Amino acid sequence: MNYQVIIPAAGQGKRMKAGKNKQFIELNETPIIIHTLKVFEEHTQCSGIILVINEAEKADFQYLIEKFRIQKVLQFVLGGTERQYSVYNGLKAVKDDELVLVHDGARPFVTQKRIENLVEKAVDTGAAILAVPVKDTIKKVEEGIVSETVERSTLWSVQTPQAFQIKLLLEAHDKARSEGYLGTDDASLLERVGRPVSIVTGDYTNIKITTPEDLYIAEAILKRNEEKK
Ligand SMILES: Nc1ccn([C@@H]2O[C@H](COP(=O)(O)OP(=O)(O)OP(=O)(O)O)[C@@H](O)[C@H]2O)c(=O)n1
Numbered sequence: 001m002n003y004q005v006i007i008p009a010a011g012q013g014k015r016m017k018a019g020k021n022k023q024f025i026e027l028n029e030t031p032i033i034i035h036t037l038k039v040f041e042e043h044t045q046c047s048g049i050i051l052v053i054n055e056a057e058k059a060d061f062q063y064l065i066e067k068f069r070i071q072k073v074l075q076f077v078l079g080g081t082e083r084q085y086s087v088y089n090g091l092k093a094v095k096d097d098e099l100v101l102v103h104d105g106a107r108p109f110v111t112q113k114r115i116e117n118l119v120e121k122a123v124d125t126g127a128a129i130l131a132v133p134v135k136d137t138i139k140k141v142e143e144g145i146v147s148e149t150v151e152r153s154t155l156w157s158v159q160t161p162q163a164f165q166i167k168l169l170l171e172a173h174d175k176a177r178s179e180g181y182l183g184t185d186d187a188s189l190l191e192r193v194g195r196p197v198s199i200v201t202g203d204y205t206n207i208k209i210t211t212p213e214d215l216y217i218a219e220a221i222l223k224r225n226e227e228k229k
């Protein structure tokens, strides 16, 4: 099953403290966003990319996709103040394809194999997300005091891509928008309206590059990937 992918890349990168959008930080002389785009550019099942960007960075993105010959970017769409709004803007640009994926521009290490597993599950169930079992013990804390230790066997660390039958995602976004609800991922918008969301096991290397320490981890992942080739 072919899919279109919305790639939100219109954040500020505040936690990275790089003074610029972290998508432009280079790993092995290639910007993070290009590493991410290449995965989908080279995936035959991907029929098109909707890239969500900051208006002020349009020329920068245009330059990069030409320089690195990313030909599947169908359209630039302007982002919003929140990730959810950026994704919604991207969603409005998706041509009536059956399946849509949403993938963070800041996650350059997703593999085509995991994408294929995800797509297969989403075709079957309507909604599926990549996730990995939590390794640390997670606790709820209120005013500096632990209020609960959450049963670890039930916890998953959720990633992207997240894959959806497009009408389900549109309905969920529209409802969240009308109710002023803001979620940190797209799947939560379906969950809140009672739509089942399936988990597909991902890789611990599918990190979201968020804080400066993640760049060291990213360099190590890239090095390992190069050695595996
Ligand atoms: N208004 C926003 C916020 C985030 N994103 C994108 O959503 C992905 C995940 O968001 P995050 O890692 O939080 O990126 P930033 O918002 O840039 O980071 P920060 O919160 O540290 O500013 C990123 O690719 C980011 O560019 C977006 O398109 N529009």
Ligand SMILES: C[C@](O)(CO)[C@H](O)COP(=O)(O)O
Pocket: 083, 104, 157, 158, 159, 160, 184, 185, 186, 208
């Ligand atoms: C969508 C996501 O990557 C799933 O883990 C995460 O919720 C994005 O959070 P962010 O604060 O917008 O980076």
